[in-house]
Amino acid sequence: MGAIQNKLAGPVTEELELVRAAKGGDDTAFEELVRRYDRNVFRIAQHITQNREDAEDVVQEAFLKAYGNLAKFQEQSKFYTWLVRIAVNEALMKLRRRKPERTVSLDEEIKTEDDSLPREIADWSPNPEQQYTQAELREILSKTIHGLPPGFRTVFVLRDVEGLSTEETAAALELSVPAVKSRLLRARLQLRERLGKFFQKRESGDGNQ
Amino acid sequence: MKCAEFLHELTNYLDGVLDEKTKVELENHLSWCHNCYVVCDTTKKTIEIYRDSQLYELPEDLRGRLRSAIMTKCQQQKKRGPQSV
Numbered sequence: 075m076g077a078i079q080n081k082l083a084g085p086v087t088e089e090l091e092l093v094r095a096a097k098g099g100d101d102t103a104f105e106e107l108v109r110r111y112d113r114n115v116f117r118i119a120q121h122i123t124q125n126r127e128d129a130e131d132v133v134q135e136a137f138l139k140a141y142g143n144l145a146k147f148q149e150q151s152k153f154y155t156w157l158v159r160i161a162v163n164e165a166l167m168k169l170r171r172r173k174p175e176r177t178v179s180l181d182e183e184i185k186t187e188d189d190s191l192p193r194e195i196a197d198w199s200p201n202p203e204q205q206y207t208q209a210e211l212r213e214i215l216s217k218t219i220h221g222l223p224p225g226f227r228t229v230f231v232l233r234d235v236e237g238l239s240t241e242e243t244a245a246a247l248e249l250s251v252p253a254v255k256s257r258l259l260r261a262r263l264q265l266r267e268r269l270g271k272f273f274q275k276r277e278s279g280d281g282n283q
Numbered sequence: 284m285k286c287a288e289f290l291h292e293l294t295n296y297l298d299g300v301l302d303e304k305t306k307v308e309l310e311n312h313l314s315w316c317h318n319c320y321v322v323c324d325t326t327k328k329t330i331e332i333y334r335d336s337q338l339y340e341l342p343e344d345l346r347g348r349l350r351s352a353i354m355t356k357c358q359q360q361k362k363r364g365p366q367s368v
Contacts, residue, residue: 101357101358101361104354104357105350105354108353108354109350112341112349112350113340113341113346116339116341117338117341120339121338121339129339130349133341133349133353134349134352134353134356137353137357138353138356138357138360141353141357141360192290192318192322195318195321195322196321197321197324197325198324198325198328202328202332203332211332211336212336212337212338215333215336215338216339219333230333234330234333235333235334235338237334240298255294255295259290259293259294262293262294262326262330263290263293263322263326265333266322266325266326266328266329269325269329269332270325273325273328
């Protein structure tokens with residue numbers, strides 16, 4: 075079993091040229107940055123807020139903030155990492171507004187170290203996702219990831235869905251590298267366990283599992 | 284390697300950042316421990332399924348509307364002059 079490859083964002087130097095042009099007042103360059111990253115920001119925002127309208131707002135607010143603060147962007151990180159940090163903060167603010175009864179923080183320590191230890195080891199059927207239609211699968215994946223605490227699902231989405239490196243994820247979330255790694259492991263194991271309910275190998279003639 | 288150690292190294296293994304010695308020990312563990320093999324395999328599948336899921340894709344028509352709203356607001360902001368946002 076080999077390692078999973080990350081998909082990386084476009085060439086960094088080209089991105090920097092666009093950022094510098096945008097800083098100099100070239101709005102077409104900024105629009106190109108929007109075009110390049112709007113899908114990613116939308117996906118991240120919807121994963122965090124779990125709400126389509128909120129995600130649309132986050133896309134607008136994040137880019138508008140980036141535009142207004144472009145002069146402050148130091149170019150020490152990738153523009154995309156900086157943008158993700160703005161978008162994550164906007165999305166968490168939306169979530170707090172929607173769920174004021176629960177404090178939403180990326181720093182929350184969630185349960186004990188043991189809560190994600192595998193309890194269910196049963197193997198999955200081969201190509202388990204093909205047992206469901208695309209719409210059913212999306213529903214399953216969406217509900218499953220929604221069940222994770224925001225601090226876990228945000229790390230999982232940035233690392234595993236968007237392909238940021240551990241260091242970039244840590245920078246975007248203002249977390250330490252060990253904290254990102256620990257959350258990522260627990261998020262992956264919890265998702266695996268929850269998906270097992272849908273993807274488990276079924277014994278023939280036995281409806282109960 | 285014991286099962287708990289395998290679990291501790293799982294994320295580094297899946298991310299391909301394990302040193303060669305630990306990787307060999309881990310793969311040796313996987314060759315005889317079926318439970319850990321299943322956990323490793325299904326965790327990898329979990330990641331792949333989410334990565335390939337196209338969950339929350341931004342529809343093109345909405346994308347166009349959002350982009351033009353963003354650019355309009357940016358231009359309004361520019362006209363008002365620099366300010367804290």
